[in-house]
Amino acid sequence: MARWQPDAPGRLAAAALDLFEERGYENTTVIGIAERAGLTKSTFFRHFPDKREVLFGESAMTGLLAGAIAAAPAAAGPLEAVAHALDVLGREVFADDRREFSARRQAVLEANPELREREARKRIGLVDAMTEALEHRGVPGRTARVAAKLGALAWEIAHDEWIATNGEDFASLVRQVLAEVREVSAAC
């Protein structure tokens, strides 16, 4: 009989990250991750299909972004709606107490081709979700795709800077990168 486990996905992700660092991704098993988290294998499989997925909370993030784009003020242009969604992401996901976890996660990803490939697929999925959410606001196809990809560009640079430094929060780094995009493209 499964008891409810508070934040089981978060505990499993933290345990997986520990083990990927200690033993390497290849040498880590689902049972090992569950044990380290103080949970059972079946709890693991209620949340993730395999060890590869444990660092990728993709569906939650997709829902968060699509919801925030839908909820952006009606007067907001496409990139403003995306920036609004990245503000929400900064509050809900990339908050300051997550910085160290994110930096360690990034280092594990960079060392493992299988995880890098998974991350690349996740990004494509998130860009597609943002594009679709913009199209629901009536933004034409190519414009929606450009705005979603600009959001991903700002996200990626801001995330790298956020995990490398301390002090500045994710959302303000996103705004700085978008200001840079505006300046650079205005001069072309």
Place this chain on the structure above:
Amino acid sequence: MARWQPDAPGRLAAAALDLFEERGYENTTVIGIAERAGLTKSTFFRHFPDKREVLFGESAMTGLLAGAIAAAPAAAGPLEAVAHALDVLGREVFADDRREFSARRQAVLEANPELREREARKRIGLVDAMTEALEHRGVPGRTARVAAKLGALAWEIAHDEWIATNGEDFASLVRQVLAEVREVSAAC
């Protein structure tokens, strides 16, 4: 005694693409590729380390882009220098007689995770090369990275549109996407 083979890399890439389509990537061997191209295995290995590399002319493309950015007019801003490099790419690589090959290559990549991962790494390498070439022009680090990533964004969308349609050339699609970037980011 090896004779000089005109455009051996191009013939090997064309043969590999045929076989990847016919038999699948997994079932294709280096010997099979060389035979189909009418060349020897040792000619293959003079140009590529393994079958995975045969669709990725990365070092030539890196040199082309870095050279074109260096050669852009001194007065050109960072994104204009990148656009100049993409014009050269459109003439030298993505010319109209290459459209069908590019469309087939893209389909093979999409069907194969190993090749997708290789393509993602190639893109990172090309963005890094463009960033570095801009820094050599005196562009500050973050601005250089933003301009290089905007170039990659325009390249990716223009390439998708170029292989899907006929008529418009690669360079003019790039310019259209960059104009869209300017409009979208000005309104944010």
